[in-house]
Amino acid sequence: MAVMIKKSDFLGIPSEEYRGILSLRYQVFKRRLEWDLVSEDNLESDEYDNSNAEYIYACDDAEEVNGCWRLLPTTGDYMLKTVFPELLGDQVAPRDPNIVELSRFAVGKNSSKINNSASEITMKLFQAIYKHAVSQGITEYVTVTSIAIERFLKRIKVPCHRIGDKEIHLLGNTRSVVLSMPINDQFRKAVSN
Known part of the structure; x- marks a missing residue:
């Protein structure tokens, strides 16, 4: 199966691909992780799916979406700032055109692994966010x-460190943290083939 990585802003994304992203998010966040999210017609979306959002996503040969990221600028409203400000402790939410929030990372359950720690789709999505960062x-x-994603990032050596209050928080049933991922040579090496 070939994996095609695509990138689009909210206004330019083809409707079937956008629907595929929302369907995958529903499967991952509502069904698999059992998050308490509003959904309709087996699709998960929220107020951050708007004209500020960009999407990096993976499609297979049949054009089915099987992995995605949502990217939001920190110069406007974004989830850490407006939904989870308590996770920041005394720290102020980043507001910088060169800092972007990643959210709604999802990969289909049936993605085949290329090694013991990551699927091809996962690695291609991380390569794509690195390349996007450099180009933008x-x-x-x-x-x-x-914290499972935090462990994964450390295992593949993507640079990351906790910010905010640096504590583990229970969000729904998910033990969660706030991470910063600097774009640097270590990131490039971690995601290079």
Whole structure:
């Protein structure tokens, strides 16, 4: 199966691919992780799916979406700032055109693994966010994520460190942290083939 990585902003994404992203997010966040999210017609979306959002996503040969990221600028509203500000402790939410929030990372359950730690889709999505950052002048990503993803990032050597109050928080049933991921040579090496 070939994996095609695509990138689009909210206004330009083809409707079937956008629907595929929302369907995958429903499968991962609502069904698999059992997050308490509003959904309709087996699709998960929220107020951050708007004209500020960009999407990096993976499609297979049949054009089915099987992995995705949502990217939001920190110069406007984004999840860490407006939904999870308590995770920041005394720290102020980043507001910088060169810092972008990553959210809604999802990979289909049936993605085949290329090694013991990552699927081909996962690695291609991480390569894509690195390349996107370099091409757009992004110096750092921030994300609210599970400790499982934090462990994965450390295992593949993507640079990351906790920010905010640096504590583990239970968000729904998911033990979560706030991470900063600087865009640097270590990131490039971690995601290079």
